[in-house]
Amino acid sequence: MACKVCYCLWLFLILLALFGSIVSADSVQNPTSRVSPGTACKSTPDPSYCKSVLPPDQNGNVYDYGRISVKKSVSQARKFLNLVEKYIQRGSFLSATAIRALQDCRTLGELNLDFLSSSFQTVNKTTRFLPSFQADDIQTLLSAILTNQQTCLDGLKDTASAWSIRNGLTVPLSNDTKLYTLSLAFFTKAWVPRTRTRTNTNTHTHTKKQLGFRNGRLPLKMSSRTRAIYESVSSRKLLEATVGEQVVVTDIVTVSQDGTGNFTTITDAIAAAPNKSVSTDGYFLIYVTAGLYQENVSIDKKKTYLMMVGDGINKTIITSNRSVVDGWTTFSSATFAVVGQGFVGVNMTFRNTAGAVKHQAVAVRNGADLSTFYSCSFEGYQDTLYVHSLRQFYRECDIYGTVDFIFGNAKVVFQSCNIYPRLPMSGQFNAITAQGRTDPNQDTGICIHNCTIRAAEDLGGVATYLGRPWKEYSRTVYMQSFMDSVINTAGWREWDGNFALTTLYYAEYSNSGPGSSTANRVTWPSYHVINSTDASNFTVSNFLLGDDWIPQTGVTYTDNFI
Numbered sequence: 001m002a003c004k005v006c007y008c009l010w011l012f013l014i015l016l017a018l019f020g021s022i023v024s025a026d027s028v029q030n031p032t033s034r035v036s037p038g039t040a041c042k043s044t045p046d047p048s049y050c051k052s053v054l055p056p057d058q059n060g061n062v063y064d065y066g067r068i069s070v071k072k073s074v075s076q077a078r079k080f081l082n083l084v085e086k087y088i089q090r091g092s093f094l095s096a097t098a099i100r101a102l103q104d105c106r107t108l109g110e111l112n113l114d115f116l117s118s119s120f121q122t123v124n125k126t127t128r129f130l131p132s133f134q135a136d137d138i139q140t141l142l143s144a145i146l147t148n149q150q151t152c153l154d155g156l157k158d159t160a161s162a163w164s165i166r167n168g169l170t171v172p173l174s175n176d177t178k179l180y181t182l183s184l185a186f187f188t189k190a191w192v193p194r195t196r197t198r199t200n201t202n203t204h205t206h207t208k209k210q211l212g213f214r215n216g217r218l219p220l221k222m223s224s225r226t227r228a229i230y231e232s233v234s235s236r237k238l239l240e241a242t243v244g245e246q247v248v249v250t251d252i253v254t255v256s257q258d259g260t261g262n263f264t265t266i267t268d269a270i271a272a273a274p275n276k277s278v279s280t281d282g283y284f285l286i287y288v289t290a291g292l293y294q295e296n297v298s299i300d301k302k303k304t305y306l307m308m309v310g311d312g313i314n315k316t317i318i319t320s321n322r323s324v325v326d327g328w329t330t331f332s333s334a335t336f337a338v339v340g341q342g343f344v345g346v347n348m349t350f351r352n353t354a355g356a357v358k359h360q361a362v363a364v365r366n367g368a369d370l371s372t373f374y375s376c377s378f379e380g381y382q383d384t385l386y387v388h389s390l391r392q393f394y395r396e397c398d399i400y401g402t403v404d405f406i407f408g409n410a411k412v413v414f415q416s417c418n419i420y421p422r423l424p425m426s427g428q429f430n431a432i433t434a435q436g437r438t439d440p441n442q443d444t445g446i447c448i449h450n451c452t453i454r455a456a457e458d459l460g461g462v463a464t465y466l467g468r469p470w471k472e473y474s475r476t477v478y479m480q481s482f483m484d485s486v487i488n489t490a491g492w493r494e495w496d497g498n499f500a501l502t503t504l505y506y507a508e509y510s511n512s513g514p515g516s517s518t519a520n521r522v523t524w525p526s527y528h529v530i531n532s533t534d535a536s537n538f539t540v541s542n543f544l545l546g547d548d549w550i551p552q553t554g555v556t557y558t559d560n561f562i
Contacts, residue, residue: 031062031190032127040065044185045439049178063127066186070123073145073183074116076176081109083172087165097327098165101155104331105169108148111301111339111367112180115141119187129193133548136443139192140369140411142184143442144389147409149177150438150471151388155329181439188441203561208374209247209554247554248282249307256289266297266308266318275302279342279552283307288348290315296322296335299368303340307553310348313377313398319351323358330383334365343371344553352380356402356425362386366410373397374555380405381424387412387446391544395555400456404434406446407470413447413540415557421464421486422456430459431493433467435474445475445505447538450562453515455486465493466508469500477530477538479509480562487515492522502526509535536560 036059041050053072054065084105091099119138122130129135153173156166254261255269263269266288273284283305290311297318299306310316320335322328336350343366354361363380366373369390377398378385384401387408397417399406402424406414421430432453435446446467455464464486467476492506507528508518518529528534540546541559550557 034059034061037065043189045181045441046178050182053179053182061127062186062190063123066183066190067120067123069179069183069186070116070120073176073179074113074120076172076179077109077113077116077145080172080176081106081113083169084109087168094165095159095327097329098159100327100329100332101152101159102165104155104329105152107339108152112145112148114301115145116180116183119183123187123191126191128191130191132193133545135192136545138187139184139441139443140390142180142187143409143411143439143444144367144369145180146177146184146439146442147389147436147444149173149180150409150436151331155331158324158329181441184439184441203558205558206551206556208556209551247307247552249285250277250282252285252287254287254289255293257291257293261287261289266293266295270297270299270303270306273303273306275304277305277342279305279549281305283342283344285309288316291317293318294320296320297337299338299340299343301339301341305342306340307344307346308348309346312347313349313375315349316347317349317351319349319353321352321354321358321361323352323354323361325358326354330360330362330386331365331388333360333383334362334386336363337365338368338371341369341371343368344555345371345373345376346555347375349377349379351377352384354381356381356423356428366392366408368392370549372550372553372555374553381422383407389444391549393540393544393546393550393555393557395557401432402430403428404431404468404470406432407434407436409436409438409442409444409471410446411444411544413449413538413544413546414451415449415540417448417451419448419451419453420456421453421459421462423458423460424462428462429493430462430464431468432465433476434470434495435467435476436471437473437475438471440473440503442473445477445538445543447543448476448478448481449539450479450558451481452484453481453487453513454484459486463488466491467506468493469495469504469506472500472503473505474500475505477505477507477509477535478511479507479535479538481511481516482513483511483515485514489515489517489520490522491518492524492527500526507534532561 037051037054040062041047044050088102119141122138253269255263255266257264269286285307288310318336322333324330335352350363352361352363360383361380363378363384365386365388367388372393374395379400381401382403384405385399387410389410392410392412394414394417400420400422402422424430433446437444465488501524504526507530509530539560540557547559
């Protein structure tokens, strides 16, 4: 009898524990349920750290904990920015490279403070799943914050003479990154709707819009010169479209080296643009006439909704030759750098002529949210195109390079582009992509859709791979693209031994050409040959929610599959 009682008691306790775990799991799944900090932290990347951040003696729901985390993140971002400023003030004791690394950290820190402040305004007043595009906005910002942290850290690590700075900044960088990771985890759980993929799988190619001024009318006070420029650009149909649709442009200026335009340098034209425009204001259009512009161009966060139109690839050329070998950080080596939201670049060539021997040398660094490049050429060797962060779209562009020549941690789609691996240094191999996702909750990745990969004329027999994992959760997808025999049969290449091979996400779908066979591809557990259902997550419509913002740019795009 006693044994039966013991057995019944034992069974009861097991059932009670099982019931408790089910209730606990349900509480974690339901973001409105009030749970202890310990329970809420179980679903975060670092539960121990999470518990150290949250108040220990009060229960709340995931929304409460998310707000606490984001609010603390705002405070820490401000403190870190102040710390960087103190180091910059010691400039006379630092090398030029160290100062550049600190200046990068300041730029990135300022962006982080902006992004976190904006995110907190949203999460502080909302206790529900957000609409898809609004959730995408905040998840994109919180993802970019982690990217900015990593970029700052990478720059400091690569600065050999700045060991004292690294020692002073690495710990706060690491601690703040843990906090930002926690904020992203809570946001993803509490505010991001569970089903975000759009169900429409019908292919539709959206044509370019006609270039036009606000409300389809020219400004009444347009000067005769500006009117002539407008008519010249319009008549060349640089942005063609179906009848009746127009790209809204509020003003237009010309850059011409012969002095016949408004400015002789691109930098001066950018300085004349209004600050903090919004999408409904329309674009400030900078028309850059044919010529070789030897400038390092920077479009900062204040210069939003600029459109820059050239006379065509290899006609309007922006060029420079900064490189890591010559003392620049990868971040600051860019010939053309853009951060201002809503940028559109059309009909231009961006070039870094440092050459393969100078290693990292960026032609374009793009950290502009909702940015688009159409019919542009990006020319360099190692690290040609730095798709740094946020949401980006490239259409009908040419990209030339060698090692990791499309790299970064943006949420980006390349569509109908030409990708040209070229001759690297002796002993090197080519990797087309090096995607830098560091956290599984980041919504970032590179999608190469309906593109063509062919060898540049000088490549020869150098081994070329689709990509390699720069960071732990690297994510890259090739779909419906043509791969010539330039692609090695293994397809993908390791970064360093087994690093990231179980955490990355690399995928191929319905590609063609002699280099597209997956029969001898790598056998990593995180490499996939995917079906149309999985591939649909990476279309312009689903991955970028591009139907909500690309049409206003006037750029052609295909929302789903071809």
